[in-house]
Amino acid sequence: MITPKLIIAKSGKSITSTDPMDYIFRNDLQTVIVYMEGLRQVSVSANSTAKDTVYFKDINMDQNQDMGYYPIVKISVELNPGSGVYYLSPFTFAAGDGTDIYIVQTSASDTGVKKDQFFITFKNTTGSSKTVKYYYRVFANIG
Amino acid sequence: MKPSIKILKSGKSLSSTDIRDYLFHSDFSMLKYHMDNIVTMTINAGDTETVATLNHGLGYVPEFMVYRSATDGIFEIPDRIVTYSIDHHYFAYADSTKIYIKYKTGQPHLLDQYTCNDGYSNVFERDWMSIGNYGDPLGTFDCALRFGPVSITRTETISSAYMQLYVGSKGTSDDVKFTVRGIDEDNTSDFSSYPLGRTLTDATSNQTQASSSTPFTFNVNVLSQLNEIRQRTGWSSGNNMAFFMNNNNTNSGAYFMGYSSDSSLFIQKSGSTTEKFRVIVFKDKIA
Numbered sequence: 452m453i454t455p456k457l458i459i460a461k462s463g464k465s466i467t468s469t470d471p472m473d474y475i476f477r478n479d480l481q482t483v484i485v486y487m488e489g490l491r492q493v494s495v496s497a498n499s500t501a502k503d504t505v506y507f508k509d510i511n512m513d514q515n516q517d518m519g520y521y522p523i524v525k526i527s528v529e530l531n532p533g534s535g536v537y538y539l540s541p542f543t544f545a546a547g548d549g550t551d552i553y554i555v556q557t558s559a560s561d562t563g564v565k566k567d568q569f570f571i572t573f574k575n576t577t578g579s580s581k582t583v584k585y586y587y588r589v590f591a592n593i594g
Numbered sequence: 595m596k597p598s599i600k601i602l603k604s605g606k607s608l609s610s611t612d613i614r615d616y617l618f619h620s621d622f623s624m625l626k627y628h629m630d631n632i633v634t635m636t637i638n639a640g641d642t643e644t645v646a647t648l649n650h651g652l653g654y655v656p657e658f659m660v661y662r663s664a665t666d667g668i669f670e671i672p673d674r675i676v677t678y679s680i681d682h683h684y685f686a687y688a689d690s691t692k693i694y695i696k697y698k699t700g701q702p703h704l705l706d707q708y709t710c711n712d713g714y715s716n717v718f719e720r721d722w723m724s725i726g727n728y729g730d731p732l733g734t735f736d737c738a739l740r741f742g743p744v745s746i747t748r749t750e751t752i753s754s755a756y757m758q759l760y761v762g763s764k765g766t767s768d769d770v771k772f773t774v775r776g777i778d779e780d781n782t783s784d785f786s787s788y789p790l791g792r793t794l795t796d797a798t799s800n801q802t803q804a805s806s807s808t809p810f811t812f813n814v815n816v817l818s819q820l821n822e823i824r825q826r827t828g829w830s831s832g833n834n835m836a837f838f839m840n841n842n843n844t845n846s847g848a849y850f851m852g853y854s855s856d857s858s859l860f861i862q863k864s865g866s867t868t869e870k871f872r873v874i875v876f877k878d879k880i881a
Binding site: 457476478481482483484485486488490509510511520525527529530534535536537538539584586588591592 | 611622685686
């Protein structure tokens with residue numbers, strides 16, 4: 452019996468190649484789907500913390516949904532608001548590293564991923580209010 | 595009805611509401627590849643910060659990933675390593691023109707630290723650093739401090755070497771004056787045998803050290819003494835070495851003392867290290 456396949460190889464590559472890098476798509480290799488994404492802005496008062504929470508949605512992007520598993524969440528944060536420079540997660544910065552904002556990870560409730568949400572807590576180390584921008588992508592199909 | 599294209603995993607239903615059942619779903623995007631480059635970073639001796647960059651040419655801040663390639667594996671960036679209280683920190687960021695990878699360290703690159711593994715005071719004996727002139731009834735203080743195993747060869751270039759001594763208590767606020775020599779042995783044994791009568795290096799230096807509020811630390815340059823020890827024909831990397839300090843006309847009442855295990859030897863090596871990073875950039879925007 453012949454098993455049907457859907458294979459899209461890169462230009463000049465053979466569809467019999469055994470190197471996954473030669474393929475744009477193969478039905479027998481899991482893809483990475485961006486399930487949810489967006490730019491968020493969070494106001495953080497001077498020398499204060501602020502926590503932002505994003506709830507996962509159902510496949511129709513209609514209702515909040517407990518996914519039943521932990522999706523992979525990737526976040527990039529403008530740690531110096533207004534700089535146009537975005538720092539890559541996970542965040543290893545701490546107080547004293549010199550950025551206006553750092554990500555609080557003192558307890559499990561500060562920054563993390565649950566089955567129905569992810570959340571991130573920002574600490575503003577400056578004496579003035581800051582609006583922190585961050586971009587998130589949720590790769591829910593490989594959670 | 596909205597048209598859609600879906601590719602399901604084998605055995606899954608087209609009506610599934612579980613995104614994990616799909617290989618492709620036209621309602622959801624996938625990351626779109628832009629470039630995949632190896633970026634090298636040269637960290638020179640003494641550096642505390644180094645930045646490597648990659649031009650991505652997109653004109654906006656893109657999604658990206660960075661991995662550090664090391665002899666013991668591949669590590670996702672950011673990567674923060676704390677060993678022996680030394681904070682090594684690799685992290686990455688992007689703007690509309692470049693990807694940046696930065697290395698930060700709490701201690702200059704190739705500066706090796708050795709905690710004192712044995713100390714001997716002429717008055718307090720084992721585990722003490724003491725120097726200066728107590729006056730009556732204890733008299734003057736001398737001491738020896740031992741470090742190792744010290745990883746230096748007989749010939750490599752050493753740009754600086756110093757002891758950082760910890761002072762837990764002191765006498766008056768007068769300066770403490772002392773002379774420093776090395777113990778002229780290939781692999782100095784621990785101080786269970788009396789160390790203050792051992793043969794000393796020709797290399798000698800004198801230091802006048804101001805007092806400060808306790809606790810405090812101060813540095814003692816031992817480069818010439820260290821070089822004389824390691825240039826002995828019997829020296830091997832991994833041996834122990836020690837330094838002897840004796841009082842040199844300190845005013846009565848001025849002294850420093852502390853636990854020897856709170857003191858360290860620092861050796862600044864020369865040269866550089868090359869780090870390799872794999873940077874994968876996607877066309878998908880962050881901002």
